[in-house]
Amino acid sequence: MINNQKVGAVIVAAGSGERMGGVDKMLAPLGGRTVLAWVVGVFQECPAIDEIAVVLGEHNIEAGQRLLAGFSKVIAVCRGGERRQDSVLAGINHLGGCRWLVIHDGARPLLTADLITDGLAAAAESGAAACAVPVTDTIKLAGDDDYVRETLSRKRLWAVQTPQVFRSDIITVAYRQAQAEFTDDASLVEKAGYRVKLYKGSYGNIKITTPAHLALAGVLLGERGG
Numbered sequence: 001m002i003n004n005q006k007v008g009a010v011i012v013a014a015g016s017g018e019r020m021g022g023v024d025k026m027l028a029p030l031g032g033r034t035v036l037a038w039v040v041g042v043f044q045e046c047p048a049i050d051e052i053a054v055v056l057g058e059h060n061i062e063a064g065q066r067l068l069a070g071f072s073k074v075i076a077v078c079r080g081g082e083r084r085q086d087s088v089l090a091g092i093n094h095l096g097g098c099r100w101l102v103i104h105d106g107a108r109p110l111l112t113a114d115l116i117t118d119g120l121a122a123a124a125e126s127g128a129a130a131c132a133v134p135v136t137d138t139i140k141l142a143g144d145d146d147y148v149r150e151t152l153s154r155k156r157l158w159a160v161q162t163p164q165v166f167r168s169d170i171i172t173v174a175y176r177q178a179q180a181e182f183t184d185d186a187s188l189v190e191k192a193g194y195r196v197k198l199y200k201g202s203y204g205n206i207k208i209t210t211p212a213h214l215a216l217a218g219v220l221l222g223e224r225g226g
C-alpha cells in the first residue's frame, strides 16, 4: 500500500532465454535458490507490495507453482505471450484492484526493496517512473554499413532497467494503444504521450542475459552476504 492505495507487482519471466544457450535462466541455481525465487523473494519482503503476479512460459507453470507456493503475496502464476509486452499484459490482467503497478524483469534477481520503494515515490509524482543508470560506455550511432554517423554525448544517456512503476490508468491506456513491439513498458507509455520520470537504479541490478551474467550475479550476491 502507498497512501492507502493497493500496489501490485508483475514479474515477467516468460521469455525464451535464447542468449543463455539452452540454460533455463529463471530456474537456474543462484546462491542456493533459483533466479526466480530471488526476484519473488524481494517483492514478497517489500512492505509496500500487496499482490504479485508471476508470468511464466507454459513449460514452467507447474514448476513455478510449486516453487512459489510459499510466497503469500503471489496471487497468480500465469502463462506469458509471444512478445514481452504480451507477458506483462497477462500479469496486469490479474491485478485489477491495484492503483499502482510495479513491473519487473524476472531476469533481474539482484534488485533491492529500495529500488521498488524509490520507484513508487517517483511515480507518485509523475504517474510513470523507470529505474535507470547513466551509461558508462561511449555510445555511437551507426548506419546500416556500420560506419559511425554520430557519437552521442554521454551526459544525457541512461541505460534503463526495471522496476518500472505506473499508475494503473496510465499503463492501461498505453497498453490499449500499443501497436508495435516494445522492449520495456516505459517506451509504450511514452508512445502514448505520457511523461516518464527516470529514477536512480543500480549498476548491480544486472539482467541475466548470457551465462556470464549468471556467474557475475553469483559473485555480486556473495559480496552482498559479506
Ligand code: CTP
Binding pocket: 012, 013, 014, 015, 016, 017, 018, 019, 020, 055, 080, 081, 082, 083, 084, 085, 087, 088, 105, 106, 107, 108, 207, 208, 209
Ligand atoms: N519476457 C517475457 N515474455 C516474453 C519475452 C520476455 O516474460 N515474451 C521476459 C523475460 O523472461 C525477461 C524479461 O522479459 O525476464 C526481459 O527479456 P530478455 O532479457 O530479452 O529475456 P529473454 O527474452 O528470455 O531472453 P532472449 O531475448 O535471449 O531470448
Ligand code: MG
Binding pocket: 015, 016
Ligand atoms: Mg528477449
